[in-house]
Amino acid sequence: MSMQLSDRINKLKASATLAMAAKARELRAEGKDIIGLSLGEPDFNTPDFIKEAAIQAVNDNYNSYTPVDGYTELKDAIITKFKRDNNLSYNRSQIVVSTGAKQSLYNVAQVYLNAGDEVILPCPYWVSYSDIVKLAGGVPVEVKTSIDTDFKMTATQLKEAITPKTKMIWYSSPCNPSGSIYSKEELRSLADVLKKYPDIIVVSDEIYEHINYAGDHASMAQFDDMYDRTVTVNGVAKAFAMTGWRIGYIGAPESIARACNKMQGQVTSGANCIAQRAVITALEAPVNKIQYMVDEFKNRRKLILDLLKEIPGFECNEPEGAFYVFPDISYYFGKTIQGTTINNASDFSMLLLEQANVATVTGDAFGNGNCIRISYAASTEQIKEAVKRIKDVLN
Ligand code: PMP
Ligand code: GLU
Numbered sequence: 001m002s003m004q005l006s007d008r009i010n011k012l013k014a015s016a017t018l019a020m021a022a023k024a025r026e027l028r029a030e031g032k033d034i035i036g037l038s039l040g041e042p043d044f045n046t047p048d049f050i051k052e053a054a055i056q057a058v059n060d061n062y063n064s065y066t067p068v069d070g071y072t073e074l075k076d077a078i079i080t081k082f083k084r085d086n087n088l089s090y091n092r093s094q095i096v097v098s099t100g101a102k103q104s105l106y107n108v109a110q111v112y113l114n115a116g117d118e119v120i121l122p123c124p125y126w127v128s129y130s131d132i133v134k135l136a137g138g139v140p141v142e143v144k145t146s147i148d149t150d151f152k153m154t155a156t157q158l159k160e161a162i163t164p165k166t167k168m169i170w171y172s173s174p175c176n177p178s179g180s181i182y183s184k185e186e187l188r189s190l191a192d193v194l195k196k197y198p199d200i201i202v203v204s205d206e207i208y209e210h211i212n213y214a215g216d217h218a219s220m221a222q223f224d225d226m227y228d229r230t231v232t233v234n235g236v237a238k239a240f241a242m243t244g245w246r247i248g249y250i251g252a253p254e255s256i257a258r259a260c261n262k263m264q265g266q267v268t269s270g271a272n273c274i275a276q277r278a279v280i281t282a283l284e285a286p287v288n289k290i291q292y293m294v295d296e297f298k299n300r301r302k303l304i305l306d307l308l309k310e311i312p313g314f315e316c317n318e319p320e321g322a323f324y325v326f327p328d329i330s331y332y333f334g335k336t337i338q339g340t341t342i343n344n345a346s347d348f349s350m351l352l353l354e355q356a357n358v359a360t361v362t363g364d365a366f367g368n369g370n371c372i373r374i375s376y377a378a379s380t381e382q383i384k385e386a387v388k389r390i391k392d393v394l395n
Pocket of ligand 2: 015017018038039040041102127128176
C-alpha cells in the first residue's frame with residue numbers, strides 16, 4: 001500500500017539543525033569521530049539546584065495534568081522574572097507555558113495567521129520560523145541583511161517590506177544564528193515605522209536574553225506603544241542548560257495568550273509537570289547563578305573568533321550574544337576542494353562534515369546562503385580540534 005501523506009507534511013522542510021545533529025549521531029554510530037558544532041545546545045549539565053527541584057517534584061507526587069497554560073506558581077515566577085529582568089508587567093492571563101519556546105512560536109502562528117498573511121523575517125532568522133509560519137498558511141517575507149549592518153534589519157528595510165498583507169514581524173535578539181543584539185535605539189527605530197501600521201504585531205524571541213556579552217537587553221514590549229502588540233517569547237533551554245526539559249513561555253496581549261491556551265488544550269494539554277516545577281526554581285533563582293556558563297561561552301567566543309581569523313575566506317561579524325558564529329564563506333564558491341566543487345553553503349557544510357568530520361549547519365536554513373552556522377557550545381578542546389581539522393581540509 002502506498003501511504004499518501006498530507007500536502008502539509010510533504011511541503012514541510014525538516015529542521016536543518018536537528019537533521020544535521022541526527023546525521024552526526026548516525027556517523028558517530030558508524031565509528032566516525034564527529035565533532036558536533038551543529039546543534040544550539042549548551043554542553044553543560046542542568047544546574048544541581050534545578051535538578052533537585054525536579055526530584056522533589058517527583059517525590060511530592062506531581063503527576064497529574066497541569067493547568068493547560070501552566071501551574072499558577074510557574075506563571076507567577078514568569079511574571080516576576082519579566083518584571084525583574086525586563087521591567088514588563090503581565091498578569092496571569094497573559095502568560096502561557098508551552099513545550100519549549102518552539103511550541104510557543106508555533107501556537108502564536110496558528111492563532112494569528114490566516115492563509116496568505118505575510119510575516120516579515122529579518123534574515124538570518126532562526127531555522128524554524130519560516131516553516132512554522134508556512135504551516136499556519138502564512139507567507140514568510142525575507143528581509144536580507146549582511147555583515148555590514150551586523151545582520152540587523154534597518155528601519156528603512158522594514159518600511160519597504162511592509163505590504164497590506166503584513167500581519168507580523170518575527171525576530172530573535174540575541175539572534176540565532178548571527179549573535180547580533182538589537183539595542184533599545186534600534187528597536188525604537190523599528191517601532192517608529194510600525195506607528196503607521198497599528199495592526200502589525202511583533203514576535204520578539206528573547207530566548208538568548210541572558211547569553212549576552214554586550215550589556216543591556218532590550219525588549220520591544222518595553223515601549224508603551226508596542227506593549228499591546230508584542231508577544232515576548234522566552235524559555236529556559238539555553239540559559240539554564242535545559243534543552244531537553246522542553247519549557248518555553250510567552251507574555252502576550254491577553255487575546256493572543258488565551259487563544260494559545262485554547263490551541264494547546266487540543267494539542268498537548270500542557271507542558272510536562274515535573275519540568276514545570278523545576279522551572280519555577282530556575283526562574284526564581286538570582287540570574288548570577290548561571291553566570292559561570294555565560295562567562296565560559298564568552299571565553300569560547302573569543303577562542304573561536306581568533307582561530308577562524310587564521311582561515312582565509314571566513315568573514316565573521318562579532319556576535320554579541322547567543323553561542324554561534326555565522327561566517328560568510330562565499331569566498332569558497334566555485335572552488336574545488338578535495339575533489340568537491342563548492343557551489344553553495346550546503347556543499348561547504350557537507351564538505352566539512354565528510355572531510356573534516358565537523359558538523360555545522362548551512363546558512364540557507366537561516367535564510368542566508370553565503371554563510372554557515374557554527375555553534376561554540378562545545379568544549380575548548382573540541383573547538384580547537386574542529387578548527388584545526390577545517391583548516392587542514394581547506395589547505
Ligand atoms: N528560538 C530560538 C531563537 C532558538 O534558537 C530556539 C532553539 N532552541 C528556540 C526558539 C526553541 O527553543 P526551545 O528549545 O525552548 O523549544
Ligand atoms: N535552537 C537550537 C538550534 O538552533 C536547537 C535545535 C532546534 O530546536 O532546531 O540549533
